[in-house]
Amino acid sequence: MHKAMDTLREYGIQATPQRVAVAEFVLQTDTHPTADEVWATVRRRCPTLSRATVYNTLNLFAEKGLLKLQPLKDGVIVFDPHVEPHHHLIDDETGKVFDVPWNAVKIAGAATVEGFEVREYQVVMRGRRRR
Amino acid sequence: MHKAMDTLREYGIQATPQRVAVAEFVLQTDTHPTADEVWATVRRRCPTLSRATVYNTLNLFAEKGLLKLQPLKDGVIVFDPHVEPHHHLIDDETGKVFDVPWNAVKIAGAATVEGFEVREYQVVMRGRRRR
DNA sequence: GTTCGTGCAAACGGTTTGCAACAAT
């Protein structure tokens, strides 16, 4: 109980009703939502919630390390509560983003590019669902 | 000579002065420019060139396979004339995007994700220049 | 009472679209 609230406190974020509502949705979803998708969803439970607060809240969460911004889609920012290293697969048809476990792919050489210190890397795959 | 013009014809694109000017820049650059950067650059040589034409032209080029859209940066679309498979490295400090040759990284498993037909994949690396 | 968070609306930046003029076929 009060899981989202506890998480916020852990990360040094003042727990307001709006932030808790946003956290409750965004920290447990695997849909890689955009800010507007978060707004549309959370608003149903918390109708006074404004767009600005959602954007502020998501950016705050990202700063504090609860979320990661993933530039996976054209011109939009998607948020991912799964902050540990993993890969991504994007469905060409629907645009949906799926997580791929880190150990599903074996990589050699990505951490050592000449002249660079690579901080992180991931494989981005695109394709379509097999039916 | 007339290399850009020939390329456009090869791809079935009517060669107008504006399109040739855009092509001459965007097909030879390795800077992964945004549409506005293309506009700013090409405009110096072709001052009548409008933003709309640049956007239309780049989208046309992408449709026809001369360029690839790469969703590598937050909220912006960057264009890459290097359409063969390769990887990308983004400098954390400057945001600049660099190409990494395909064979610089060895990957196993990215082409075979359960339930998906992977059409393409690439490694996206982030880090900073070593000084 | 000062700080912080919220909601609203306006502003913003990148991109697309509608339309009239124009060039090419």
Added chain:
DNA sequence: ATTGTTGCAAACCGTTTGCACGAAC
């Protein structure tokens, strides 16, 4: 004559910002 291309401006969409109100410390 028809089709396709351009430039301009307006519209659009996602996101950020300014500001006044209200809540929390």
